[in-house]
Amino acid sequence: MxxxxxxxxxxxxxxxxxxxxxxxxxxxxxxxxxxxxxxxxxxxxxxxxxxxxxxxxxxxxxxxxxxxxxxxxxxxxxxxxxxxxxxxxxxxxxxxxxxxxxxxxxxxxxxxxxxxxxxxxxxxxxxxxxxxxxxxxxxxxxxxxxxxxxxxxxxxxxxxxxxxxxQSRRIEELSSKIDLLILRTPSPADGGFEERYARYISRKYGKLTIFGLDLPEASGLWPLDAAYLSLEATGTTAGDMPVVLPAEQVLSGRDRVLLRGVAGSGKTTLVQWLALSAARNGLDERTLYLHGLVPFVLPMRSLTRAGARLPTPDEFLAAVGCPIAHAQPTGWYDRVLTAGRGLMLIDGIDEMPEAEREDARSWLRDLIDAYPKNRWLVTSRPSAVREHWLACEEFSELDLAPMSRDDVAAFIKRWHHAAGSADAYGKELLYAVRAKQELARLATNPLMCALICALHRDRRGYLPDGRKELYDAALSMLLSRRDRERGIYRTGDMRIGETHQVQLIQKLAYWLIRNGRSEMDATDVLDLLSRALTAMPRVAEQGTVEQIYRYLLVRSGLLLEPVEGTMQFIHRTFQDYLGARAAVESLDFDFLGGNAHLDQWEDVIRMAVAHARPAERTRLLTGLITHGDASKDARHRLHLLAAACLDDATELDPAVRTEVQHRAEKLIPPRSVAQARGLADVGPVVLELLQGPENLTPDEAYFTVLTAVRIGTDAAIPVLTRFRTVNDLRVRTELALAWSRFDTDRYGEEVIAYLHEEDLFFVISSSRELRTLHRFGGRSFLRITSPLSPEEIQRSCVQDRLTRLCIAADLRCSWEWLAWFSRLTELTLEAPVPEVDVSSLRRVLSLRTLRLPAAARVVGAEQLPPTVKILRAS
Known part of the structure; x- marks a missing residue:
């Protein structure tokens, strides 16, 4: 019928x-x-x-x-x-x-x-x-x-x-989107040049040099699409609540960002990826907010080469050596920036001498005053600029987070796939990284992960333990073993031994450090090498100074020529490492100590301690303590630096070690984000000194947890366990966010299971975490940060317990399945997508509050019942 x-x-x-x-x-x-x-x-x-x-x-x-x-x-x-x-x-x-x-x-x-x-x-x-x-x-x-x-x-x-x-409302909304696209469309007079410029950006930044990766006929270049690993950026809201977002989304919903990250953390790679994404002008949902923007990549190391003044907008392309700079139409830069179409990527404020950074800030302020509607990203090492350095210019401040366990696993898998290595090598290395605390502590950023992958393959599974040993092995691989084992030498070829190469290259590194530069003119290189070769006749007799320089540039694997007539190291870390070695060999301990308060010298000092002999270490560390005691302004920095050096001091007078630790104890508990960051940089030795939670203020407890979390190895779990019953929401939120950085089961059982649930979102970044939380009876508030399937979420969440859900990943699905959760009253969608269709949420009868991204276009809101209150993220 x-x-x-x-x-x-x-x-x-x-x-x-x-x-x-x-x-x-x-x-x-x-x-x-x-x-x-x-x-x-x-x-x-x-x-x-x-x-x-x-x-x-x-x-x-x-x-x-x-x-x-x-x-x-x-x-x-x-x-x-x-x-x-x-x-x-x-x-x-x-x-x-x-x-x-x-x-x-x-x-x-x-x-x-x-x-x-x-x-x-x-x-x-x-x-x-x-x-x-x-x-x-x-x-x-x-x-x-x-x-x-x-x-x-x-x-x-x-x-x-x-x-x-x-219908009129939707047409008006669509019209505003079209207006924005029209504003981002170049004028007919500029279109041809912008297409040419976009092709140049795509070629220049479309590949990445990955340490230790020798792809056939590719000069070690890795396609950026394959190399890019989406890391996390962290910061705090106005209410001091932690926020976490994908690094490539730092400019989505924010027009101005100061991004901090340690050496090798991926700052420059992120800049390349943003520039490439904007130049391609594609429809990738992750980067749709970049559609129509014109990238200007401004590495500070190049802009300030040889003390040059910072460029005006019409000089941007020429200042970075863009070969088509002369072809830009008259007034093009002004039309782009006035329309707000500029993507300003200012990379490496820390690579300028500290005395010149205020001039850089004034330069930046003038640019923003003249062209306020553009998007601005400024990158720096953490200690190079103080907290709120650009707050007056309305910059948000974020930090690149260390790689999580899952990030490390993904990088190792990609590296071995790109290198054509057997899967067994990758699996063996991943096991070693997880089993050895020392190795896990080193593998926290892309540079160190790449170095470890290369050495593991090169040495067929054998890896040194400490950071100095890793760099020594890497230099050996780059300077001699690689060429020898690949059999590229022929009779009559110039051949410079590893020791002599190191001696020459470290002189270049020390010159750069002493002069506060990251790039060196070829004329200065040749002059320095010429003077050095007078004491190295066996090397000098193999060719002219120009030929020897070219040999080092091509064969060492440590140097590159960003533009014709200049030289720089493949990474600042190698420059600091070799420069420190030269300083120790020159016995420049007083010079090192006199510059220790400058942020550009921090890694140099640490590596000098690693290179030094026991008596020399005593001299260096005693000098740091003495200078710190005498300096009110630099006391914290110098004492923290001395404490960080302990990790590199394999042999040290116990009395000196005690004095250093005594000074560090005075900085504990930390009382600011900067102090927490500085203590974390000291390494695991700090874990033994961290107090609490008894007798700590709420702020001190929060910053102590932040310190332990940033250290990141499983050795931090016992410290974090002590704070699991603290009621402060900032502490509980930080503990919940940190789950992915530690062993899932252990951290879940020792920390997550004990966290007080009131107003706390439990962060889920993997299926394993979701299943573990289900074992604990589920939780009422969840924040899902990885693209899990709806079936997984339904299967592993307690049906009648979930009341508030935040989804920060693109699940690529409609939402009617959420009706399964009969008590779900609040839903937050944070995925960085250009459009959100919420029409299927009409079936979720319990829903009362829906929070949506500020920049996303919303479809189907008119189909939701009036009982659902729609809020937009600020």
Whole structure:
């Protein structure tokens, strides 16, 4: 018995008047007071406009059922009690209109069959135990009634005007998006040059040099698409609550960002990736906010080469050696920046001499004052600029987080795949990184991970333990073993031994450090090498100084030529390492100590301690203590630096070690983010000194946890365990965020399981974490940061416990499955996507609050019931 046949036999002249009695009538107009009126406010059998009692409602149901039963012959087959039961069921289902959380537009969009199923679903018990004919009769009567109900809605005087208004709103929103795209479209006069410039950016930044990776015929270059690993950026909101977001989204919803990261953390790689994404002008959802922007990559090491003044906008391309700078149309830069189409990527403020950074800030301020509508990213090492350095220019401040265990695993897998190494090598290395605390502590950024991967493959599984030993082995591999084992030497070729190469290259490194530079003119290189070669006759006799320089540039693997006529190291870390070695060999300990308060010298000092002999270490560290005691302004920095050096001091006078630790203890507990960051840089030795939570203020407890989390190895878990019962929300939030950095099961059992749940979102970054949390009975507030499937979330979340859910990953799905969670009242969608379709959330009847990204276009909001409050992220 089909509903179509029943509907045909129930004439509209009979059904329409009955359905009309269920609703009140409105006057003319668009019905736009507050929000669209809910269906539940239109019915005539409840509320202030009640005109229909329960008895009248049952009579309507009785007449509908009787007419349908007679016209189809069902009445002859149904016992009287079943027909009465169907009448009750229809009455209850029609009564559900009074509780419907949708307006008439949403009901029409749902369709009459969908509305019928929705109403019947709320009264399934009414047909339990009835025959199939009775159940089918109930369904068919409701289908027919809903068909006429929707027809009635479309004939109401407010329906068409309000529908047009909703359409106008969506057209206006779409129009604003189109206007933005038009604003980001170059003028016809500039289009040709911008296409040419985009191709140049794509070629220049489309590949990345990865340490130790020798791809055939590729000079060690790795396609950026394959090399890029999405890391996390962290910071705090105005209320000091931690925030975590993908690093490539730091400029999504933010126009100005100062991003800090330690050496090798991926700052420059991120800059390349943003520039490449903007130049491609594609439709990748992660980078749609960059659509139409023109990237200007401004590495400070190049802009300030040889003490040059900082460039004006018309000089940007020429200052970075762009070969098509001369071809830019007159006034092009001004049109781009005035329209707000510039993506300003200012990389490496820390690579300028400290005395010149205030000039750089003034330069930056002038640019922003002249062209305020663009997006600005400034990168720096953490200690190079103080907290809130650009706060007056309205910059948000974020930190690149250390790589998590999952990040390290992903990098190792990609590196070995790109290198063509056997899977067994990658699996063996991953096991070693997880099993050895010392190795895990080193593998916290892309540079160190790449170095470890290269050495593991080169040495067939053998890895040195400490950082100095890793760098020594890396230099050996780069300077001699690689060329020798690849068999590229021929009779008569120039051949400079590893020791001599190191001696020459470290002189270049020390010159750069002493002069506060990251790049060196070729003329200065040749002059320095010429003087050095007078003491190295066996090397000098192999060729001219120009030939020896070219040999070092091509064969060492440590140097590169960013533009013709300049030289720099492949990474600042190698420059600092070799420069420190030269300083120790020159016995320049007083010079080192005199510059220790400068942030550019921090890594140099640490590596000098590693290179030094025991008596020399004593001299260096004693000097740091003495200078720190005598300096009020630099005391904390120098004492923290001395403590950090302990990790590199393999042999040291116990009395000196005690003095250093004593000074460090005075900086504990940390009382700011900067102090927490500085203590974390000291390394695991700090864990033994961290106090609490007893006798700590809430701020001190939070910064102590932040310190231990940033250290990041499993050795920090016992410290964090002590804080698991602290009630401060900042502490609990930081502990929850840190789960992915530690062993899932151990951290879950020792920390996560004990966290007080009030107002706390438990962060889930993997299926394993979700399953572990399920073992603990689930939690009410969850924040999902990885693209898990809806089935996984349903299977591993406790159905009647979840009340607030934040999804910070693009699950690429609709949302009706969330109806499974009957107590879910608040949903936050944070995925960086250009468009969010929320129409399927109308099925999540418990939902009351929906938070959406500020920049995303929202589709289907008009289909949500008025009980759902929609909020936009600020």
């Amino acid at each position: 089909e509903s179509v046949s029943i509907g045909a036999r129930l004439a509209s002249s009979i059904v329409a008047p009955l359905v009309k009695k269920l609703f009140v009538t409105d006057g003319p107009g668009a019905g736009l007071v507050d929000r669209p009126v809910r269906v539940s406010d239109l019915v005539s059998f409840r509320g202030e406009k009640r005109a229909l009692g329960n008895a009248e409602l049952r009579k309507i149901a009785e007449e509908l059922v009787e007419r349908a039963a007679q016209s189809t012959g069902t009445s002859e087959r149904l016992p009287a009690f079943e027909q009465h039961a169907v009448v009750n069921a229809v009455a209850h289902s029609l009564g559900s209109l009074g509780h419907l959380d949708m307006d008439d537009i949403q009901a029409v969009q749902l369709g009459y069959l969908g509305l019928s199923r929705h109403l019947r679903a709320g009264n399934q018990a009414a047909t339990l135990g009835l025959s199939s004919d009775a159940v089918l009769l109930h369904a068919n009567v409701m289908d027919t009634a809903c068909l006429h109900i929707l027809h009635f809605f479309t004939t109401r005087s407010t329906f068409v005007p309000r529908t047009l208004v909703e």
